Amino acid sequence: MTGQGIKTQDWEAFRAEARRMLEAALDQMQTASDHPWQPVPEDIDARYAIDGMAHGAGAAVDQILSDVMPYHGGNTHPRFWGWVQGSGLPSDMIASVAVAAVNANMGGRDHGANYMERAVVNWTRASMGLPEGASGILVTGTSQATVIAFQAARLRVLSGLRKTGQGGVRLTAYAGEGVHNATLKAVELLGIGSDNLRKVPLVGGQIDCTALAEMVAADKAAGALPFLVVGTAGSVDLGLFDDLNALADAAADLGLWLHVDGAFGAWTRIADEPYRSLSDGIGRADSIALDFHKWMYVGYDCGMALLRDEAEHRAAFAARPSYLEGAERGLAGGEPWFCDYGIDLSRGNRALKVWTALKTYGAAAFGEAITLNCQLAQVMGQQVEAEHRMALAAPVVSNVCVFTARADLPVQAQSDLNAHIAQCLQESGEAVFSTTRVGDVVMLRAAITNHRSRVADVQAAIAAVAREADAG
Structure with a gap:
């Protein structure tokens, strides 16, 4: 029989690459506000193609850092409120x-x-x-x-x-x-x-x-x-x-x-x-x-x-x-x-x-974070009501805020504008809202299940919506 199959030849070299990967991951998590979602490159399929050859841990780490870490789903960012997605915890790193x-x-x-x-x-x-x-x-x-x-x-x-x-x-x-x-x-x-x-x-x-x-x-x-x-x-x-x-x-x-x-x-x-x-x-x-x-x-x-x-x-x-x-x-x-x-x-x-x-x-910290998310949804609702052309779809009950950026427009124009604003803010990295349909209107939706979000994030996001609404 020939070959040795899967074997780590140099554990010290592997440890060094593992530490490099860990430090990079911790850095990205610590600076989550600097890493919003961004569109993936057009050649991403080619970058991820598997040739079946052994390139070593160092090459794998290099490509993870250049081609994987930057192109995440965005839900670690403090202004990500799209759909209902969690934001991950630093403790996950230790557990993993x-x-x-x-x-x-x-x-x-x-x-x-x-x-x-x-x-x-x-x-x-x-x-x-x-x-x-x-x-x-x-x-x-x-x-x-x-x-x-x-x-x-x-x-x-x-x-x-x-x-x-x-x-x-x-x-x-x-x-x-x-x-x-x-x-x-x-x-x-x-x-x-x-x-x-x-x-x-x-x-x-x-x-x-x-x-x-x-x-x-x-x-x-x-x-x-x-x-x-x-x-x-x-x-x-x-x-x-x-x-x-x-x-x-x-x-x-x-x-x-x-x-x-x-x-x-x-x-x-x-x-x-x-x-x-x-x-x-x-x-x-x-x-x-x-x-x-x-x-x-x-x-x-x-x-x-x-x-x-x-x-x-x-x-x-x-x-x-x-x-x-x-x-x-x-x-x-x-x-x-x-x-x-x-x-x-x-x-x-x-x-x-x-x-x-x-x-x-500790369990109490999670209760506090969940409570804060609901309070932030209330703040967002108040911000929406303070903008004279915006309107809530319904009163904010828990952690979800759904609204239209321009209640003064006809139904289809509202829908088109709200969908446009969601896409623009996602692409700019300023905030991630998803959309949902309430009655006949496509509306902006924030589901706040993000422990990194703060009042300043909500204020900045609503200001960005108002800006895009004026431009639209």
Whole structure:
């Protein structure tokens, strides 16, 4: 046999390159305000092309510094408020180094990382107000968490589901108008079908529980099996919250599983008032989907599915062929295994990012940052109202501010201008707004889930919008 395969020949040289990469990464993170999004070069595909040859760690670091680090998505910048994207933490750097060195498979077995994930699950469970013994698992994000929760909800009403399938049963699920696309994808992936996701009218931005009851009764009369209602903690467009206590009461009366999409809004549970009370009742849910990579700021990707009943959670996924049998002692011990609570057998170590963040900064700091984000959205709303030609789409409730730059223009002209302003400010590096449609108007949208943002950033961004509105 010839060759040596993958081998580090010179560890001292490799250490030097690793240190160079670490210092550059820390520098970029420390000076995040100097690094907004910028368009990628036209030849980026050619730069990234892989020729299959060995060029060494030094060459890899050189190209990462020149061709990777500058062309990021921009969400580390303090004036990035597009979509709902988290901003990352310096503590992620420390956690990522340990994650790479240990390379833990979190599917199961008896090693420390699994105990750390249980600690993260338990802290999150308590933060959300779920009882002791509730179950959870770290996942890629709310989209995957939603699938996990819905599968457990299906199994509650169809006990033989895993063996016989859903068959001819028509399950119906319920969610408010404007529910996040993760819910739609979940019902499609699970074979429930998007036609069976019934959109409940909203009253004051919240699910109308009277209309919900009427829809459930009509569906039962038509031969369907209603099984699930989805409450929203932080809506996509306007950051609105369902009345989760009222929804929990309705779900109990109607025999429905209550799932809460709390992708970002669930974290108001650790904020100060008046924002904490927005998510009152979330602890009454049968399941919650949430993200750490949004409003807990940790690096991508990191979400969680929480389920009230551990037995229902495990029953939906547990499967142990002979090669995965546990043992009383040794590495095959360490029950329970996380592979019995989700889709993946091979799982990366997301828990260490969360644990390191909480260990580094303390839980109170996250509550303060979340509260500040909501306060900044209020400031932005006030700035908009102070500009006589701007107008809010709706009052600011949490951390989302949606507005038009020129309410005095016709609908299509407003839409065109707002889209133009979003693009101009993204390209100039001054601020990142996304857009959304409210009624017939495309509007500017700021979803502030950025721990680096301050009042001065909001003021500068609104001034830039006003400038572009005048120019337009």
